[in-house]
Amino acid sequence: MALLRLLQRNPDGNIVFRETTSSDVPAYAILSHTWGKEEVTFQDMEASADMSKTVSKAGWRKIQFCAKQAAADGLQYFWIDTCCIDKKNAVELGAAINSMFRWYQNAARCYVYLSNVCKADGVDGERAWKEAFRTKLIAPRLVDFFSSEGERLGSKVTLETEIHGITRIAKNALRGDALSSFSIQERRSWAERRNTTIEEDEAYCLIGVFGVSMLPNYGEGREHAFRRLEEEIHKLYKGVDFEQYAVGLNLASIPEAAQFVAREEELSKMHKLLQHHNSRSAVVLHGLGGIGKTQLAVQYIRRHKEKHTAIFWLNANDEDSLRLSFRGIAQQILTHHPSTRELMNVDLEGDLDRVVSAVKAWLNLQDNTRWLMVYDNYDNPQTSNRFDRSAVDVRRYLPESDQGSIIITTRSANVTQGQRIPIQKLTSLEDGLKILSNTSRREDIENTDEIDPHAKALVVKLDGLPLALSTAGAYLEHVTTSFAEYLRLYEASWSKLQRTSPRLNSYEGSLYTTWQVTYDRIQEQNAASAQLLKLWAYFDKQDLWFGLLRHAYSTDDEWIQKLTEDELSFNESVRLLCEYGLAHLEPSLGRSSKSAGYGVHSCVHSWTISVLNDKWDVELARVALTCVASEVPTVLGH
Known part of the structure; x- marks a missing residue:
């Protein structure tokens, strides 16, 4: 990391540089702002500079603000990028760009100076954040926001909801979670829509966010700068020779x-x-x-x-x-x-x-x-x-x-x-409602001030089990049934299950009951789909396909004939199971057939065995045996 040059206000009121060493960096404040006209530069602050010209610049006001606020917070030193870096020195500038994020990260306090926002405006609109560079909201632990008059508007903690809503920075990132735990794509998005004076700075400002080092090359253009940044990120995580x-x-x-x-x-x-x-x-x-x-x-x-x-x-x-x-x-x-x-x-x-x-x-x-x-x-x-x-x-x-x-x-x-x-059950009611909302596509569950009490009751009843919540949501997506009505169906099915299978624990009971409610609905819509699920108990849970079942077409069962009449009929039956979340498309496991294969979750398969087929069904077993035997390759001479 480059050596940090700080500003210090002397007892006589003069503001001067304080050179630090890597082992001797005092506590300091740091300023985040947007560059404007007449900023104070490094040369303006040197000992030989004409201070009368320096203090007459518009940017001097920000330096005074930062010095005053740092003193109020008990800090003797502060840092501002406009004048604490000698930008005419290419080596120093390159080192500073690579160290910038850590300088913000190590600051005792960060002041975000919003020169285009008056105290009366507040920070409710996106306008306020055009000057608050997003990654500088992440790095420091303590961040305060100030209006153009120097009045405090709030902190990163008190304004967290507003910051997240406008910048889309994850709340955990604002709270200081390790940045490496966030995806590369998400971290890249934190700097989107940032307007920089120099186009390459759009890429360079992300160097610290990704923890890489990269020499600036002004004049290379935005796209080339981002290409070099991507290469450094890949090298960091995947190694130098990752492409091979x-x-x-x-x-x-x-x-x-x-x-x-x-x-x-x-x-x-x-x-x-x-x-x-x-x-x-x-x-x-x-x-x-x-x-x-x-x-x-x-x-x-x-x-x-x-x-x-x-x-x-x-x-x-x-x-x-x-x-x-x-x-x-x-x-x-x-x-x-x-x-x-x-x-x-x-x-x-x-x-x-x-x-x-x-x-x-x-x-x-x-x-x-x-x-x-x-x-x-x-x-x-x-x-x-x-x-x-x-x-x-x-x-x-x-x-x-x-x-x-x-x-x-x-x-x-x-x-x-x-x-x-x-991996435990979900304990948050909010998380359960989120799954129910996503799978049922009933967004009003979360978007209304008053959440349907029956939706809450259903989440509680399903005991934080994601698979049960997803099954209930998939059912509700395809019907106009209210949460109250679904809850009634669930309670009736639960009571029946307790009578027929009293040894089931609450975990199995919650899952089995949601599947039974869904199964009853499927039976009403397509008897062949329901029978297919029952037949599945006699096959493996994975990779059931039309080419396998077509061998059963010659049986006397009407539903089997309907199911295996052609691939379109089979697909229609299995599609209903997929829509209700009881089956899923599965990649081929080595079979030669080009037909799509389907599978069921291991828990669903257990339910088809222990509940749908609580008694051995000789006819279904014969169908399964016929299908599997017909797929076994014959060997000449045997």
Whole structure:
């Protein structure tokens, strides 16, 4: 950091420079303002300068204001960018631009001088913030706002709501949270619409926000300055040679998480554990099914995807799914780097264990250190005290090198391959209402002063379970039913469930009841859709597609014939399940069919087994067996 040159008012009233050293920086105030005409420069303040000319400049008024206010706050020293930097010295100017953010960050107090705002105007309009450079609102801990008359208008704390509303700076950023925990895109947005005298300063003012160093080159133009800034940001997070390992994010492999809310504490903890380490970092998101673990992992990727050279999502439900996920990763790598030595000679349609080894070899390369692997739904881990053929030993699928980042989501308490972060139910009524509003698209829930008491009661009844809230919201999106009426349906379904399944705990009861309400509605609209969900209990929870079910067309059941008559009929039935949040589109897991595949959440699948099929249905089991058997390849001679 460059040496800081401060201003000091002597007992005789003269304002002079005070040169500091890196080990001797006294407490100081700092001024944030917009440059105007006749600003006082470094040369105007030198000992040899004609002070009569200096004090006659319009900018002298701001220096006097800052000196007076600093003294009132018990501070002897203060700093103003117009005159505390020798801008004719290119070396000093470059060092100052790179140190500016930290100077604001280390100031005892920051004064935002709004020269175009009178005290009578207040700070209610955006006009007030055109002079308050947004990133200088973030760096200092204590910020006060003053009118052109030098009258205090408020502080960063008292005006937080107004500042957030106009600048869109996150409240947590204003409160001092680590800037690295915010996405690159969000931090970039904090300086949008800032008008600078010199166009390159639009980019240079973000140097401190991203914690990078970059020499200014006035005359290079705005676009080139931003291009250089982007390069420095990528080097900081991804390494100098990041391009040779850069793989584009495959959105199709990642579940949708459009209704994510809250979880800021967990996101912050994940970032702290996963970023800026010289060795392997891993976190385990542990919690009940439907609590939001997968959505939290997706949100982390959305927020921090630019900090990784490659991000890969793996289905850790079973070993076959993991192997197929590795094949998908190999295809991604080869798409971006066709000459990858570790993969170019591997048959992706052949031995998948060889594919796994080849991908791990690429991840183990010495300079390939900034990747992120997400192992989702690792719910059946292999343990030493029990033998289970279906259990998975995830260690076989982890790269061996001490590098990269890993996220594991699991319902099991036995997963120890990383720092555990427990994911609990949402405790905030506001967060629950937010999910309900997002999924039901009934924005009036949040936008009215008086929130529907039945909406509140429903959120309380669903006990902070994101999956239950999303299911209820998806139902309410497609009907005109009021919250009061839905609550009545829920209570009736809950009472019935308690009679038929008295051993269910409250967690399972809340989920199962919302699904039952939705199932009853689907049954009214399309009997084939309801039967399809019931049939799903006899298949795996993932990757059900038309090509598989068409083998059942010859059965005598009318609903099966209707469902499998053609792909359009199948799509119509499964679309209804997707609209109500009970099924979702899923990427192919290695099948050759071009038909879209669908899956259900593991908790929904458990419900179809234990509630919809509380008794074994021989006919449905026969249908499932027929379909699966028809897809098994025949071997000549056998």
